[in-house]
Amino acid sequence: MMVPQVARAVLKEACAVHPEIERAGDPFSGSGTILTESMMRGLAFFGTDINPLAARLCRVKSGPFFVEALGQKASEVVAHIDGDKRWAVEANFMNRDKWFRRDAQVALSKVRRAIRLEKSAWARRFFWVALAETVRATSNSRTSTFKLHIRTQEEVEGRDLDPIGVFKKVVVRNVQHLKDQASQLSEAGQLVRGHYQQDITVSLDDIRQSTDQPLCDIIVTSPPYGDNATTVPYGQYSYLPLQWIDLEDIGTNVDAGCLASTHEIDTRSLGGSKRVKKAEPDQIKERSPAFARYIGSLKDQPRDRAQRVTAFFRDLDGCLDPILKSLRSGGLMVWTLGNRKVGGKRVPLDKILAELLSAHGARLLCKLTRKISSKRMALKNNIADTMSSEAILVMRKAV
Numbered sequence: 001m002m003v004p005q006v007a008r009a010v011l012k013e014a015c016a017v018h019p020e021i022e023r024a025g026d027p028f029s030g031s032g033t034i035l036t037e038s039m040m041r042g043l044a045f046f047g048t049d050i051n052p053l054a055a056r057l058c059r060v061k062s063g064p065f066f067v068e069a070l071g072q073k074a075s076e077v078v079a080h081i082d083g084d085k086r087w088a089v090e091a092n093f094m095n096r097d098k099w100f101r102r103d104a105q106v107a108l109s110k111v112r113r114a115i116r117l118e119k120s121a122w123a124r125r126f127f128w129v130a131l132a133e134t135v136r137a138t139s140n141s142r143t144s145t146f147k148l149h150i151r152t153q154e155e156v157e158g159r160d161l162d163p164i165g166v167f168k169k170v171v172v173r174n175v176q177h178l179k180d181q182a183s184q185l186s187e188a189g190q191l192v193r194g195h196y197q198q199d200i201t202v203s204l205d206d207i208r209q210s211t212d213q214p215l216c217d218i219i220v221t222s223p224p225y226g227d228n229a230t231t232v233p234y235g236q237y238s239y240l241p242l243q244w245i246d247l248e249d250i251g252t253n254v255d256a257g258c259l260a261s262t263h264e265i266d267t268r269s270l271g272g273s274k275r276v277k278k279a280e281p282d283q284i285k286e287r288s289p290a291f292a293r294y295i296g297s298l299k300d301q302p303r304d305r306a307q308r309v310t311a312f313f314r315d316l317d318g319c320l321d322p323i324l325k326s327l328r329s330g331g332l333m334v335w336t337l338g339n340r341k342v343g344g345k346r347v348p349l350d351k352i353l354a355e356l357l358s359a360h361g362a363r364l365l366c367k368l369t370r371k372i373s374s375k376r377m378a379l380k381n382n383i384a385d386t387m388s389s390e391a392i393l394v395m396r397k398a399v
């Protein structure tokens with residue numbers, strides 16, 4: 001993700017140069033860093049993410065900010081949980097007993113039942129986000145990686161688990177976050193009766209298929225930096241939490257098929273399908289000499305490496321047209337790009353993306369490099385390796 005400090009600095013500078021900026025866009029909204037920072041500047045926002053959990057998180061972060069009522073509702077949810085003596089398990093999915101100890105299933109079910117009793121959808125959505133974090137912390141999957149990675153039997157049995165205690169703590173912390181966000185927005189004159197004053201839309205969508213987007217004055221984004229299998233599997237990360245959340249509370253267009261397997265969301269995301277048509281590599285090479293050189297450098301490597309990289313760039317390229325359509329002419333784009341190696345060679349994502357965007361008439365204004373001290377990364381493996389720096393491309397759409 002783009003760290004909040006960078007997003008803040010980028011928006012501050014961009015708005016100073018272009019005071020006419022009113023709406024920011026992030027086609028890969030993730031956990032909503034750009035959204036939150038855009039709100040702090042009083043901007044309207046349009047975001048997209050293919051992952052239902054990400055879309056939900058962004059929508060919660062955009063309000064409403066009924067912080068007093070939320071405190072009251074949190075006490076009610078906790079009272080319902082504490083008064084619930086039932087043992088029934090409220091979730092049914094493949095391998096449930098593999099991923100959750102029985103006592104955790106019972107406790108998470110009490111939380112789920114209590115949230116369902118809440119009448120206001122906005123409040124239920126807030127509590128689902130807290131439940132999502134609780135699920136991650138109390139499942140049998142390791143928390144040190146985004147991948148689903150089962151703990152040993154011994155570890156599973158020996159863990160001291162308290163899902164209800166975790167949920168209560170997360171709720172207290174998140175209510176405080178929302179209060180802090182609300183008071184900052186109030187100070188900026190952006191909150192009226194708990195509602196943010198500008199238009200915020202976060203669409204649960206594949207950006208490649210996204211139509212009907214409002215026009216943005218600036219795009220600030222951090223796309224996936226490789227296929228999910230070898231970088232960050234956001235879909236796997238969300239799979240278990242989504243089994244415990246009522247999908248109808250996420251939005252109207254959630255396709256339950258996205259939970260068909262632990263890999264489904266990742267398969268639908270950028271680079272998710274490794275199948276490459278014969279003409280595709282050449283189509284990208286024509287527009288990006290850096291891509292052509294890079295693929296050439298992989299010729300002694302196992303074939304699937306070049307294929308993986310090509311599939312990712314084919315998909316990234318497929319996003320550019322819809323993204324550019326959502327940006328007003330002459331608008332700025334700020335792309336934060338993770339850095340990775342495939343087969344021991346650094347993928348020049350910054351160069352390739354700049355060339356692909358240039359082929360659409362955009363112009364590179366500058367490139368910055370930021371060193372990263374620590375970042376939760378995908379586990380190193382022999383196919384891909386992550387590195388501790390990221391590039392920031394600043395580009396302008398043609399007028």
Ligand SMILES: C[S@@+](CC[C@H](N)C(=O)[O-])C[C@H]1O[C@@H](n2cnc3c(N)ncnc32)[C@H](O)[C@@H]1O
Pocket residue numbers: 001002026027028029030031032033034048049050051054205206207208221222223224225234268269270
């Ligand atoms: C690097 S993360 C974005 C981080 C985000 N800027 C933040 O602050 O948290 C990339 C995001 O792209 C999303 N994504 C992947 N493929 C997508 C697609 N085809 N359409 C829309 N979003 C997609 C993933 O679900 C993930 O949330």
